[in-house]
Amino acid sequence: MIVHIMIMVARIKVEKREGEEAMIDIHSHILPKVDDGSKDLEESIEMAKIYLENGINKVIATPHYIEGWDNTFKEKNLEILEILKKALYQRGLDLDIYLGNEIYTTMDILEHLEEGKASSLNNTRYVLIELPMFDIPLFIEDLIYELLLKGYVPIIAHPERNAKIIENPNLLYTFIKKGALAQLNLPSLEGKYGDRIKSTGETLIKHNMIHFIGTDAHSKDKRSPRVKKSLNLLKLMVDKETYNRITYLNGIKLLEDEEIIVDSPIEYKKEKNFFYLLKTKMNIF
Numbered sequence: 696m697i698v699h700i701m702i703m704v705a706r707i708k709v710e711k712r713e714g715e716e717a718m719i720d721i722h723s724h725i726l727p728k729v730d731d732g733s734k735d736l737e738e739s740i741e742m743a744k745i746y747l748e749n750g751i752n753k754v755i756a757t758p759h760y761i762e763g764w765d766n767t768f769k770e771k772n773l774e775i776l777e778i779l780k781k782a783l784y785q786r787g788l789d790l791d792i793y794l795g796n797e798i799y800t801t802m803d804i805l806e807h808l809e810e811g812k813a814s815s816l817n818n819t820r821y822v823l824i825e826l827p828m829f830d831i832p833l834f835i836e837d838l839i840y841e842l843l844l845k846g847y848v849p850i851i852a853h854p855e856r857n858a859k860i861i862e863n864p865n866l867l868y869t870f871i872k873k874g875a876l877a878q879l880n881l882p883s884l885e886g887k888y889g890d891r892i893k894s895t896g897e898t899l900i901k902h903n904m905i906h907f908i909g910t911d912a913h914s915k916d917k918r919s920p921r922v923k924k925s926l927n928l929l930k931l932m933v934d935k936e937t938y939n940r941i942t943y944l945n946g947i948k949l950l951e952d953e954e955i956i957v958d959s960p961i962e963y964k965k966e967k968n969f970f971y972l973l974k975t976k977m978n979i980f
């Protein structure tokens with residue numbers, strides 16, 4: 696006689712605060728052994744626990760996709776994702792994970808998406824793109840136009856970390872006006888990448904230039920999904936409606952491939968501080 700043993704696993708759910716929805720991270724390197732993110736399945740499981748403790752219950756795994764690199768393609772990533780999902784289910788960890796990529800900006804992004812090598816976010820119209828750290832390619836506006844023309848919506852990953860946008864936040868204003876969206880790395884708000892990135896992040900948020908949040912988590916330790924502190928800082932910066940929109944509502948629409956209507960970005964105007972006024976008076980410019 697075959698005896699079926701039912702193993703009851705207590706579901707470990709996200710820690711939510713009263714009146715708040717759980718959050719959605721659209722930028723994570725939680726997939727094990729794919730890129731420079733999680734080093735193995737055990738680390739991914741630990742990361743999943745941290746996500747739930749920090750109020751996040753939906754995550755889009757976005758391994759790097761860089762043209763010319765030895766990338767793991769979409770089909771293989773889906774297999775790895777299934778292994779991870781099974782492992783989380785067996786441990787009662789109630790974290791939903793979807794597949795995407797963080798695609799490094801080249802003019803050929805479209806080709807890689809259409810060949811089925813790179814993945815949009817949860818197979819939707821939304822595509823997470825990564826700018827170089829210190830520059831912005833001259834073709835970026837053509838790329839945005841091209842992607843939109845083919846029905847994709849580019850989301851610029853962590854613009855607050857790009858040196859040119861740090862110098863001039865209105866570059867992002869222009870890209871949003873052309874139809875792009877943007878995702879902020881939560882650790883930027885804590886100053887984890889330095890003061891200038893922190894203040895650029897704050898500027899972009901205050902000027903309606905941020906539409907999603909991400910942890911950009913790579914591990915369970917140094918670059919982990921421990922983002923409670925950053926979320927508290929974000930909450931002090933925006934009203935409740937905006938907070939819900941960028942931590943949850945826009946993410947839900949994204950996962951369901953719905954159109955996301957955003958508030959118009961506000962153009963950044965450099966503050967005219969004492970030294971600026973003095974220089975103007977002395978005609979130093």
Ligand SMILES: [Fe+2]
Binds near residue numbers: 911
């Ligand atoms: Fe990333």
